[in-house]
Amino acid sequence: MPDSLARGLRRAGWLAGLPALALVWASATLYAAPRIAERLEAEGAAVAAGTATETGEPWLRLTVQGRDLVAAGEAPDAGARAATLFRLAVLEGPRRIVSGVGLVETATPFAWAAIRLGPGRVALEGSRPVEIGRRALEARITGALGPGTSLDDTARAARGAPPDFPSAAAFLAARLSGLAAGGRAALSDTVLSLSGEAVDVPAYEALRAALSEPPAGFSLGRVEILPPRVAQYRFTVEKKASGIVLDGFIPSAADKRAAQEAAQEAAQETAGAAVDDRLVTARGLDPAIDPKGLIAFAFRLAALIQTGRVTFADGAVSVSGDAIDGQAIPDAEALMRDGRPGGVAAGRISLTARPLSPYRVAIRRTPEAVTLTGHVPDVATRERVLDALRPRLFREPILDRTRLADGAPPDLGAALAAAAPLVADLAAGEASVSDRTLTLTGESLYREVAARAPDRLAEALPPGWTGQAAVSARQPAERRDPATCRADFAAALAGADLRFPAGSAVPDPAFYPVLDTLAALAKACPGLRIAVSGPADPAKAAPTPAAGPGEGAHPAAPPEPEPTRIASAAKAAATGKADAKPSGKHDKAEARPDPKGSGKGSTKDAAKRGNPAPQKKPEAAAEEPPQDLPRLRAQAVVEYLLQAGARADQVSVLTDQAPAGAVTFALLP
Template identity: 55%
Template sequence: MPQTETSARALRRAGWLAGLLPLAGLWVGVALWAAPGIGARVVAEGESIAATTFTNGEPWLRIAARGRDLVAQGEAPDEAGRATVLARLAALDGPRRIVSEIGLVETAAPFQWAATWTGGTGVTLEGSRPVEIGRKALEVEVTGAIGAGTPLRDAARAARGAPPDFSAAATFLAARLPSLAPGAKAVLTDTVLSLSGEAVDLAAYDALRTALSRPPDGFSLGKVEILPPRITDYRLALARTGTGAVLTGYVPSEAARQMALAMARTLTEGGPVEDRLQAARGLPGSVEPQDLIAFMGKLAGLIQAGEVTYAGGAVSVKGDAIDPQAIPEAQALQTEGRPAGVAAGTVTLAAKPLSPYRVSLRRTPEALTVSGHLPDEETRRRVLAALRQRVFREPVIDRTRLADGAPTGLANALDGAATMLSTLATGEAVLTDRSLSLTGESLYPEAADRAPNRVSTLLPAGWTGEVAVSAKEADTRRDGESCRQGVAAATATADWRFAVGSTALTPAFYPGLDALAALAKTCPDLRVAVSGPADPPGAKPPPTEEPKKPAKDGEKKPAEKKAGKAKAEKAPEPVPEAKPPEEENSGLARQRAQALMEYLLQAGMRPGQVAAGPDRGAGPATVALAP
């Protein structure tokens, strides 16, 4: 074939291709130009059908276009309604196909609605919304609570089973979201409100705590996990002001706040504690909050007035030490007692004379605690011995320290205070310089009435006393049969056995005796007889070693005495006549009965309610109803 003819055919084919390209472009352009019009027409026709599906003032059917596809959304009230709408949409001229995303209104159990705060992109709603409330109406309420113009993505579906006042609860939760960082979530499950997220700042955290303390009527709080904001300048301080304390700075949680408050109240022994703490994060992960607070409390216990501060990762203390030995104690704590992750700060303490000089005796059902200062070890031993002789049930806890400057007559005043306190069920005796303040609750009105006059007779010259003692409220009176049953119950399992040769009560005695004393307060006609036991025949107490006394100046040592005895003859000393075993055992039984009676009287029984019964042989002590 000639080359010219081949070239001609190639040119004709190229011409056809060149002509098709403009036609294809023209077709695409017409399609792109016409598509929006077709989509708009399809949507308009679909919306005309949606307009006929009104419930609660709004159509339940929603129409959207995806190209030439028509998407139907919403929740139909029933299956027939859904089928009718889909049939009408299918009859439209124009949609390529109908995509059904129509659900049915069902009962949600539990009924749950959730709102997730996304910050700049607004709020996403999920779960169920009440079928009785229109979608748009609820969206208006939610955005109004958050802030007008807030973007909203509503994926919630209409359902039955919503609690009454759903809108009030939903808007209450929605209003909290702007105070939280993006990612926060509010959930309403039936009538329970839950909220989680991180507060944007300290003011928002406090506002959230206040708002959540008052949920809408008919609703309660469920899981609330609000993280405090994170700050860089994390600090915590405890200032002692003599009679009280002030807490400032930050704590990472409510539990840490309560621990700090409890520590401050213990230090002030009931004095005023001002809480200025704020919740915030920022404490290094290497520091345990409870360890830090406990450490600061130990340092604060060594100052009369001043401040313990955690700042910049270190703990410092400054102020007036409670006594001279407190300064090296604080320095030792900084060296050896610091918790992990905490650096040692400065110790700036001055030792000043104690003013006022103060000692307190506090009696509770659990213990009798002595705190404050005493002048020397001898006074401490005397005070503790006097207290242990006057109380039986509670342990005596010693928290005193030694310091100079005690007022004249302090030891005698403490003896008087111990005597008064032993007659109270609960109370406190505070000795400040030369004055005694006694407060508490007496077991009987008569004892409360006598207390103001009695205190002046127990104090040394130059001391003053102030008394505020009230009578304990009488318990409900029980009938005779109930009282007898109570005695039987209190003594049924009691095993009151004394050590050989001893009259001391052991802890095993206390539960049964305390139960009897409590019973006597509600049984005024109750009378019991206490019988002490004798030791078994031939029983001997364990030997006790005599303490060796050091030889005084001028006194001969044991070896010298022995040599002297070899030279000098001494007449044998007369041996006292031994008592018969029966008489000795009888005396021991009566002493044990007396010890039990004294305990019951101290515990609250009246003198006429308890008496000594016949002595018993070997075995446990007994308490029986008196005739």
């Protein structure tokens, strides 16, 4: 051996043998370790097989880590656990036994969950029924998830599972396949919950459809499924002759309901229009844009077109189609300029004004308001219709949403003015005009008004117009027994204080709610007989005139009578010359003042003509109110009840005069 090599080896000493020793150790490990692991697995499997339960599966699960045996599972009791661990301990091969063996307990609540970890990987945690083998349950879940899915199952066997747990677990696992990583499907006793983000739009719709029918015996708890995110968010409102089409995306179910409600309201403006909802829930709208504000803005633009489309795409709103009239084009430009929601850009406006065909306008009555929609040729026509409505409405506001447009049929103003009283007589309904055809539809509180509607419409329409009336009457929901009828009669009059204005036989508007209630009661109680007694006016004491110079004191003068014109107005109102007869919706009677100049300056003019001035008529000689004023008042109340739907044999006038004050009612046997 060369001297230099020998000297090097002497300096290295025993370190020179380490590489050879490492090589020997590695060779032994690679050769012997697998054989040791195989032997440990075989010995452990024999012990695990001895822990088989009624399900046919052992509760003990063993894994080998080098020369260590790791034990897991849930023993049925402490004795079984101790015996099993002892059998593992006496094996010759293992270096040590790492125990994670627990005991089967009762889980309250019984909770189980499946979490998607990523593509093809799902983790199971919580509790599983001890009555079901682990491998059997995993096979059921894997079948619902799809082939190729690996399970990381850490669920522990426990008692207290709800009935038909496997079906609920499989149902949740199937829903989990539509969620992205992080999605969670869980069960707590019989309550199912689901959370996560849908992988795409079809999966989102399928999830919502499937969750509408949970397994029998189970209910839905917290469901928080985020819609998928789309790269190109769009929203469209399209108006067609057949109706309104909603298309594109919507961020949430609440926003979808808002769009549907707006579409239904817009569709009501056109008879027979339908709503075709094709919206799909998805994310992707700029967070700076309010979804409901965008929806409202789109429908404000859509209200300006007959047919066409309002589209939101690439952050901008555009509108195209046929405008409802020439005024709509500058209105759309102004709305696009000043009314856009924050974050929304202005797109293209491509509108064409075409002649209106057909020419439409409608008067619609609801319990909340009376609304005019459509088109009128000029302001004068609009005011004519409003003037025909105002005197007949006391509580309901009148909303004018008409627009001006050319092309109206002849006599449109006359036709609408004639239809206004008919609409006012309805509880709900409308009069709609399409060119020279007027259609009256709705519901009346009274059978008589409903029966007369076709004839009244035919008489009121101008020449050349055609009309159709379909008015139904509300019928009482039930017939009440006599005792209930009398009790309801007393309740209807409790606190009622119906007093006529002095000298008048015209019912005050405050009478209407009480009289309507009595009329409805008469229709529900055919055997009810109501008698009405009208009151007289209270007597008034006239002031004592002061004694003039050289005159002694005079006795008190008799009570001063009401002025002649009031008595005349009362008699005229009761006989029908004044507008005292109430309509189905209570026409308002207005007191008209005496003509101007009826007495002013007459004495002075007579003196100029050389005629002596007329002597002042003594107050005692003034005309008295009509002696039959109480009877006229009672007749006015009876007439109202008859028009409101009571039968002629159900109401009558009492011959006895009621004391001064309020109208009195009585039930006849």
